[in-house]
Amino acid sequence: MSGRADINAGGGWLGLYVLGYLVFLYLPVLLIPLFSFNNSIQAAFPLQGFTLEWYETLYGNPALSGALGNSLVIGVIAACGATLCGITVSYMDLYGRSPLAATISAIARLPILIPGVIVGISLLILVNLIGLGPSRVSIVLGHILVALPTTVVVMRSRFAAIPKTIREAALDLGASDWTTFRRVMLPLSAPAVLSAFMLSFLISFDEFIVVFFLAGTEPTLPLYIWSQLRFPRSLPTVMALGTAILTVSFIIAGTAEILRHRGLGAARRNPA
Amino acid sequence: MSSTVVAARPLPENRISPVFRFAMLLPGGLVTFFLILFALGLVVFLAFRGNDGSLLGVGLTAENFLTVATDPLYWTVTLRSLVIAGLVTLATVVTAYPVAYYLAFHAGRRRNLLLFLVTLPFWTSYLLRVFAWKIVLAYNGVLNSAFIETGLWKEPTLAFLNTPAAVVVTLAHAYAPFAILPIYVALDTIPKSLLEAASDLGARPFTSFRRVVLPNSMPGVLAAALVVFVPTVGDYVTPAMVGGPASTMIGTLIQSQFGKANDWPFGAALSVCVMLVILCVVLVARGADRRFGSRT
Numbered sequence: 001m002s003g004r005a006d007i008n009a010g011g012g013w014l015g016l017y018v019l020g021y022l023v024f025l026y027l028p029v030l031l032i033p034l035f036s037f038n039n040s041i042q043a044a045f046p047l048q049g050f051t052l053e054w055y056e057t058l059y060g061n062p063a064l065s066g067a068l069g070n071s072l073v074i075g076v077i078a079a080c081g082a083t084l085c086g087i088t089v090s091y092m093d094l095y096g097r098s099p100l101a102a103t104i105s106a107i108a109r110l111p112i113l114i115p116g117v118i119v120g121i122s123l124l125i126l127v128n129l130i131g132l133g134p135s136r137v138s139i140v141l142g143h144i145l146v147a148l149p150t151t152v153v154v155m156r157s158r159f160a161a162i163p164k165t166i167r168e169a170a171l172d173l174g175a176s177d178w179t180t181f182r183r184v185m186l187p188l189s190a191p192a193v194l195s196a197f198m199l200s201f202l203i204s205f206d207e208f209i210v211v212f213f214l215a216g217t218e219p220t221l222p223l224y225i226w227s228q229l230r231f232p233r234s235l236p237t238v239m240a241l242g243t244a245i246l247t248v249s250f251i252i253a254g255t256a257e258i259l260r261h262r263g264l265g266a267a268r269r270n271p272a
Numbered sequence: 273m274s275s276t277v278v279a280a281r282p283l284p285e286n287r288i289s290p291v292f293r294f295a296m297l298l299p300g301g302l303v304t305f306f307l308i309l310f311a312l313g314l315v316v317f318l319a320f321r322g323n324d325g326s327l328l329g330v331g332l333t334a335e336n337f338l339t340v341a342t343d344p345l346y347w348t349v350t351l352r353s354l355v356i357a358g359l360v361t362l363a364t365v366v367t368a369y370p371v372a373y374y375l376a377f378h379a380g381r382r383r384n385l386l387l388f389l390v391t392l393p394f395w396t397s398y399l400l401r402v403f404a405w406k407i408v409l410a411y412n413g414v415l416n417s418a419f420i421e422t423g424l425w426k427e428p429t430l431a432f433l434n435t436p437a438a439v440v441v442t443l444a445h446a447y448a449p450f451a452i453l454p455i456y457v458a459l460d461t462i463p464k465s466l467l468e469a470a471s472d473l474g475a476r477p478f479t480s481f482r483r484v485v486l487p488n489s490m491p492g493v494l495a496a497a498l499v500v501f502v503p504t505v506g507d508y509v510t511p512a513m514v515g516g517p518a519s520t521m522i523g524t525l526i527q528s529q530f531g532k533a534n535d536w537p538f539g540a541a542l543s544v545c546v547m548l549v550i551l552c553v554v555l556v557a558r559g560a561d562r563r564f565g566s567r568t
Contacts, residue, residue: 014374018386021371025393025448028404031414035407042412081299089300096288101297107304112499113550114312115506117523118543121530122311125318125540128327145307177292199395206397209509213530222399229403229513242400253395257388 032246036239041232054240064241067224071205074136074220078143079201085144086151086196091185094159095167105152112149116209119145124213138214146207147200154199158192159185191259198256202249221245312547318540329537336541346525346542353522354549356436357505360443364500365493367444368451372492373485375452376459387456394449402513405442409433409514434516442510447503451496458492459485490564494557502550522546 039049058064085108092098093105111119120142127138162185170180186193208222215223225241228234314328319336321329340346371390379386393401408414409432416428432438462485470480508523515521522542529539 014370014378017370018374021367021448022389025390025445028408028445029393029396029401031407032400032404081303085299085303088296088298089304092293092296092300096293096296098293100301104297104300104304107308108300110304110308113502113554115503115523115546115550117506117508117526118312118315118546121526121536121539121543122315123307124530125314125327125536126307126311129314141307144303148303177289181292181296202395206395206399208399209507212527222397225397225399225403235407238403242397242403245400246396249396250392253392254388261384 029246032239033243036236036243038236041236054236057237058240058244064224067219067221070136070218071221074139074143075201075204078140078147078204079197081140081144082147082151082200082204083155083193083197085148086155086200087186087189087193089148090152090156090159091181093156105156108152109149111145116146120210120213123210127214134214134216136216136218138216139211139220142210142214143200143204143207146210147203150199150203151196154192154196155189158189162188191262195256195260198252198259202252202256206245206249315540315543318537319544320541321537323535323537325534327536336538337545339538340541340545349520349522349525350545350549352436352519353505356439356443356519356521357501359440360447360504361497361501363440363444364447364451365455365496368448368496369455369493372452372455372459375456376462390452391449398446399509401446402442402510405438405445406433406514409438433514434518436515436519438514438516439510439519439521442514443504443507446510447500450499454495454499455489455492458489458495462488487564491561494561494564498554498557501553505550506546 034047036054037050037052038047039051039053040047089101089105089108092101123138123142123145124134127133127135127141132138166188167180167185170184171177175183206222207220208226211220211223212226219227225238228238318329320332320334322331322333322335324330375383375386375390406413410416411428411430411433413433415432419425420428466484466488467480470484471477475483505521506523506526507521508527511519511521511524522545526539526542526546529535529542533539
């Protein structure tokens with residue numbers, strides 16, 4: 001507890017409050033791993049014996065592995081789409097100098113202001129109209145929309161942090177737009193690209209509200225969990241599954257965070 | 273030809289090649305105009321159609337909106353959605369503000385770690401976080417069993433689960449990071465010299481908070497309120513899982529129109545109403561933002 005910051009009046013009480021707030025944030029979430037090892041159907045105290053039974057039921061469950069596979073494939077494709085859109089939309093917004101590019105960028109950030117249920121039904125109407133119907137492709141479209149504001153914001157702030165003179169120098173030295181974009185701007189924003197990709201993958205992987213309307217016969221992981229929540233007997237298995245998802249999410253989010261800081265750090269040390 | 277143009281080149285901004293421009297605008301253009309604008313246009317179109325079981329309905333009618341406006345059920349549910357979403361927003365912003373304040377002014381070297389810890393739960397499954405609250409609040413759940421275990425009360429109580437309060441707590445928990453980040457950004461951009469000036473001029477800490485910090489952070493507070501309010505007002509998962517019948521929200525009604533009830537035009541009309549409500553809220557927030565002088 002050193003440093004000038006703690007001397008400021010009120011810092012101590014606020015520190016305690018923040019600690020309490022973190023407990024409020026994490027306590028309910030951490031109950032899931034806790035009860036996933038509990039030898040009882042009921043998620044209640046006192047804890048019964050320790051068991052790995054619930055984790056064993058996860059193995060060799062075809063419905064679960066099917067849903068997991070769907071989620072992974074959809075997540076990767078949707079993240080590629082959302083990242084591509086995020087890169088191009090924010091690049092053109094910052095350097096394209098056209099009202100159209102600015103409009104596209106503004107609309108791309110709009111889905112934040114539309115509740116998921118409306119995004120879901122508007123896409124449901126659309127995919128039925130074009131004959132696609134609820135399917136994996138529809139889910140990918142939905143997840144691109146949900147992740148788009150995030151990727152645009154991430155890429156926009158990264159591109160904005162690159163000094164304008166670098167792009168101008170490349171163009172003045174005779175590089176074409178393509179070369180400048182591919183050889184200069186993309187490498188300089190690589191950490192942000194990766195972080196945007198990971199964030200949109202996580203968004204897609206966890207998304208439920210939109211996917212509920214767009215899923216055909218092949219569910220994603222959240223839809224599978226939703227279907228299991230109705231049966232009290234399968235709740236411990238859901239908690240084991242939840243623990244696995246929490247762990248992987250934490251690892252991916254942590255990696256994205258480290259990459260982001262590395263990118264920012266590199267930009268600060270060496271603004272080239 | 274490229275050897276002779278050196279002196280004649282215009283400024284770099286103005287010489288983007290049309291092919292490059294087209295290729296770079298294409299993905300975003302498709303997604304924004306087709307998936308967002310056109311799809312939302314379809315919802316508005318469908319809202320004015322009658323239901324005959326077909327995809328785009330039949331005729332041109334305002335009947336859906338008349339039903340929404342005249343049936344007291346929809347007023348009740350809309351009002352309830354607004355009240356619950358409003359309470360969630362209030363609870364989230366009020367509890368998040370001190371955290372953002374600490375991050376901006378007191379966290380020091382622990383700032384990055386704290387920021388990460390605060391946003392981490394956002395990257396875990398929303399469904400699982402709601403489910404976690406269900407096992408906390410249930411009749412046979414964690415809270416009841418813990419209190420019985422410690423002897424605080426003898427019988428488990430039904431008072432936790434299936435109440436609007438459960439929905440408020442669960443959603444306030446789910447959207448906490450959304451509120452902390454914008455407020456923190458707003459607080460962080462307040463020049464420290466402003467605070468020094470306030471104290472030099474004799475303002476006590478509380479006065480300088482009320483007269484300097486709070487007004488200057490209002491853009492962040494409004495942004496936070498909007499980011500929490502919008503997904504909350506249309507949510508149908510949390511009310512279904514922890515809310516019980518007494519907390520049916522407008523999102524639930526929309527979802528059932530596209531599912532069980534199979535009246536898509538009416539569901540579309542409800543959606544249009546929700547979007548109008550959100551538009552009003554956005555406009556009010558914009559107006560308030562202008563009053564406080566947005567710096568973003």
